[in-house]
Structure formats: structure tokens, C-alpha cells
Amino acid sequence: MTTEQTTGPAAPGTPPERMRERVAALLERSRARSTRLTDLDDAELQSQHSPLMSPLVWDLAHIGSQEELWLVRDVGGREPLRPEIDGLYDAFQHSRSSRVELPLLTPAEARAYVAEVRDKALDALHRSPLSGRPLEHEGFAFGMIVQHEQQHDETMLATHQLRAGGPLLDAPPPPRPDVPVTDPAAEVLVPAGPSEMGTTTEPWALDNERPAHTVDLPAYLIEAYPVTNGRYAEFVEAGGYDDRRLWTDAGWAHRVDEGLVAPRFWSRDADGTWWRRRFGVVERVPVDEPVVHVTFHEAQAFARWAGKRLPTEAEWEKAARFDPATGRSRRFPWGDDDPTASRANLGQRHLQPAPVGAYPEGASALGVHQMLGDVWEWCDSGWHPYPGFRMFPYPEYSQAFFGGDYAVLRGGSFGTDPAAIRATFRNWDHPVRRQIFSGFRLARDARPGIDL
Numbered sequence: 001m002t003t004e005q006t007t008g009p010a011a012p013g014t015p016p017e018r019m020r021e022r023v024a025a026l027l028e029r030s031r032a033r034s035t036r037l038t039d040l041d042d043a044e045l046q047s048q049h050s051p052l053m054s055p056l057v058w059d060l061a062h063i064g065s066q067e068e069l070w071l072v073r074d075v076g077g078r079e080p081l082r083p084e085i086d087g088l089y090d091a092f093q094h095s096r097s098s099r100v101e102l103p104l105l106t107p108a109e110a111r112a113y114v115a116e117v118r119d120k121a122l123d124a125l126h127r128s129p130l131s132g133r134p135l136e137h138e139g140f141a142f143g144m145i146v147q148h149e150q151q152h153d154e155t156m157l158a159t160h161q162l163r164a165g166g167p168l169l170d171a172p173p174p175p176r177p178d179v180p181v182t183d184p185a186a187e188v189l190v191p192a193g194p195s196e197m198g199t200t201t202e203p204w205a206l207d208n209e210r211p212a213h214t215v216d217l218p219a220y221l222i223e224a225y226p227v228t229n230g231r232y233a234e235f236v237e238a239g240g241y242d243d244r245r246l247w248t249d250a251g252w253a254h255r256v257d258e259g260l261v262a263p264r265f266w267s268r269d270a271d272g273t274w275w276r277r278r279f280g281v282v283e284r285v286p287v288d289e290p291v292v293h294v295t296f297h298e299a300q301a302f303a304r305w306a307g308k309r310l311p312t313e314a315e316w317e318k319a320a321r322f323d324p325a326t327g328r329s330r331r332f333p334w335g336d337d338d339p340t341a342s343r344a345n346l347g348q349r350h351l352q353p354a355p356v357g358a359y360p361e362g363a364s365a366l367g368v369h370q371m372l373g374d375v376w377e378w379c380d381s382g383w384h385p386y387p388g389f390r391m392f393p394y395p396e397y398s399q400a401f402f403g404g405d406y407a408v409l410r411g412g413s414f415g416t417d418p419a420a421i422r423a424t425f426r427n428w429d430h431p432v433r434r435q436i437f438s439g440f441r442l443a444r445d446a447r448p449g450i451d452l
């Protein structure tokens with residue numbers, strides 16, 4: 001049960017000794033994953049696999065650089081280890097596509113650097129009271145760095161998916177449902193009324209998840225599962241990519257400019273069978289898995305074709321957290337306890353989404369499935385602060401992006417670590433991005449007299 005106790009973010013009220021153990025275990029787990037994703041020869045690490053991504057060796061040293069900045073220098077109060085490299089690994093100074101030109105640390109140097117930083121970060125963990133100033137209170141800085149490393153691990157996983165060539169990663173297939181889902185478009189009615197959104201008490205919640213506030217939504221319906229490949233293929237075969245009426249102006253312009261005809265990594269052979277490339281393996285597209293690698297625009301066009309819409313971020317969160325029996329919002333869809341292997345497909349335990357219906361234990365109180373894990377879900381909401389937002393601890397975490405050309409994504413993917421996700425966690429990206437593990441589910445307004 002030890003691993004069960006260290007899967008998720010630290011819970012509210014964790015005492016300092018337990019917090020220290022949990023942080024140490026989570027730091028170790030994130031490093032094991034980073035090591036696995038970068039256990040490649042130098043050429044693989046140093047080359048640019050896509051203009052959308054950094055060379056993997058940049059991500060590795062950047063993980064160390066952020067850890068040094070916050071845990072070694074700030075919390076630990078130590079002098080910089082290598083001040084001359086700070087600028088190289090500042091994500092705001094260099095675009096991803098230009099990082100390959102920088103005089104980056106070699107893979108051997110990067111590995112030595114992150115190991116030295118880690119030693120000193122663990123020393124800081126043992127010295128910090130994990131209380132007092134906000135950065136150290138309930139281990140916030142440590143939780144932030146655990147999440148940061150895991151977020152870059154997910155980014156590196158996306159780089160692996162973009163890389164050409166044979167498979168380098170391996171994992172068992174995800175579980176299949178005991179009872180196959182007969183209606184993948186089944187809906188759940190969410191009653192009108194107030195619910196809590198965001199959090200004030202979650203120790204490692206980032207600034208953009210705060211503070212808790214009440215939203216009062218009209219009744220709506222949300223689908224119990226993310227949209228599957230099988231349904232998405234019907235949209236493609238029905239000519240969805242050629243029907244201008246289904247697309248917004250921005251979506252159509254992007255669809256035409258990029259020549260989009262199907263989700264990224266899909267191809268169709270002469271007899272009409274859909275194939276996909278997944279981490280170097282070419283395989284048939286499984287019909288009952290959530291669709292992944294679609295843009296916000298494609299999700300919106302599908303929704304219009306299906307006569308529905310994407311949920312707003314508030315609708316997504318209420319469906320995931322709200323318990324109508326108590327009126328309370330939960331930390332996770334299934335309750336307040338940590339994610340486990342039977343609740344959600346998280347943590348790169350599998351290298352693909354699981355078929356719909358595979359996680360009945362992870363359903364929300366309202367009966368909505370697979371809201372955490374499998375695929376990030378595009379929401380029909382821009383990237384904005386909650387009322388009462390206070391930037392912490394640095395503006396580039398989220399504040400610098402508010403109001404930009406972004407759409408919100410919720411729930412994490414199979415590549416998101418349990419320590420870096422919860423039902424309040426918010427992600428955002430450009431609506432044209434699809435190298436990320438992005439899918440969606442559908443919603444619609446409830447009709448008085450028909451649905452109500």
C-alpha cells in the first residue's frame with residue numbers, strides 16, 4: 001500500500017514529517033520517469049524532433065534549473081551552482097524551435113547537473129519547516145517542483161510521440177471494461193444550482209486554481225465518456241472536414257492552411273481502414289478509445305456536427321467534482337482519496353488512453369466517467385483568472401497568459417502523473433495545438449419539458 005499512499009498531491013492538513021516523506025517519494029518518482037524518458041543516445045537527446053518541441057536534453061537541464069532556482073537557492077538559501085546557464089534554460093528567453101541552437105549542456109553534463117541539484121534540494125527538504133512563509137507552507141515549493149518535472153515529462157512524452165523511428169518506450173496495454181459500453185454518447189443530467197469551483201485548501205494547487213468560489217449554472221447534460229475514435233471516424237467519413245458550416249472562421253482557416261483531414265498520426269489505407277502511429281508503432285485505430293491529438297477547432301466542429309457543444313470549464317468541473325448528496329465539491333471525481341490504478345489512467349502507466357468504461361471506480365458522484373486521465377479535454381472557455389486571483393509565486397506561471405489566444409484543457413491524460421492532476425487543475429494551450437494528448441467530451445443545454 002506504500003505506493004498507494006504516495007501517488008497524489010499532498011492532502012490538506014498533512015503533518016510535516018509525512019509531508020517530507022511524500023515529497024521525497026514524489027521527487028524520486030518524477031526523476032525515475034525523467035531518466036526513463038532521456039535514457040537515449042546523445043543524438044536522440046540533442047536533436048530537434050519537431051519545431052513544436054525542445055530537444056529532450058533542454059527539458060532535462062531545464063527541470064534541474066527550475067529545481068535549483070526554487071528549492072536550492074530560494075528555500076535552501078544556497079549560492080547558484082551554475083549561474084552562467086540560467087539564461088539558457090529560461091523558457092521565456094528562447095522559443096522551443098530555437099533552443100537547439102543554444103550552447104546547451106551535453107547529456108552527460110545535464111545528468112550530472114540535475115543530480116547535484118537534487119542532492120541539495122533534498123537537503124533543503126530536510127531543513128525546511130514546511131511552514132511559515134507561503135512558499136514553504138505545506139511544502140508548496142516542493143509540490144510545485146514535483147509538478148513542474150512531471151509536466152515536462154509529459155512534454156517529453158509528446159516529443160517521443162513526434163519522433164520518427166521505431167519504438168523506444170514500452171508499457172502494458174490499459175485495462176478493458178468488464179462490461180462494454182453500449183452507448184458511448186450516453187448523457188448525464190447535471191441539475192441547476194450553485195457549486196464550488198477552484199480551491200483555497202488544496203496545498204499544492206497552483207495560483208490559477210485559486211480561490212474557491214461559487215458558480216451557479218443552469219441545468220445541462222454532459223456525456224458520460226470522452227468522444228471515441230469510432231465516433232470521430234464517423235465524423236470524418238461523413239465529410240466533416242469538408243463542411244464549412246461546421247467550423248468557426250478561425251477553425252476553418254486553420255483546417256485549410258494546415259490541410260487537416262483527420263486527427264494527427266492517423267492515416268487511412270486503400271480499403272478504408274484507419275491506422276495510427278503511436279510511439280513508433282503503427283496499429284489499427286481502436287474504435288472504443290477516446291480520440292486523442294485533435295485541436296480545439298476539430299473538437300468544436302465535431303460537436304456542431306453532433307448537434308452539441310463542448311462543455312464550459314465550469315460545467316466540466318461541476319460534472320467532475322459536485323456531489324449532489326452533500327452539495328460539496330470533491331478533490332477528485334471519485335472522492336478525496338488519491339488516484340489509484342483502478343480509478344484513472346494516469347502516470348504513463350500505459351502509452352495510450354483506455355477504452356471508455358474501463359474505470360467505473362473513477363466515476364464522479366454524478367456518474368461521469370474518465371474525467372481524470374486518458375485524454376486532456378478541451379473546454380469552451382478561454383484562459384482567465386478566477387475572481388480574487390492572486391499571482392503566486394511568479395507571473396510566468398499563469399498570469400502572463402491570461403486573455404491570450406488559448407482554450408482551457410481539463411483532467412490530464414495517460415501521460416499526466418497523479419501528483420500533477422486533481423479535479424481543480426487547469427491547463428491551457430493554443431486552439432491549434434494537437435501534439436498534446438488532447439481529446440474532448442460533449443455537452444448541451446437541458447431543455448425544459450424534454451430533459452427536465
Ligand SMILES: [Fe+2]
Binds near residue numbers: 066091
Ligand atoms: Fe518549465
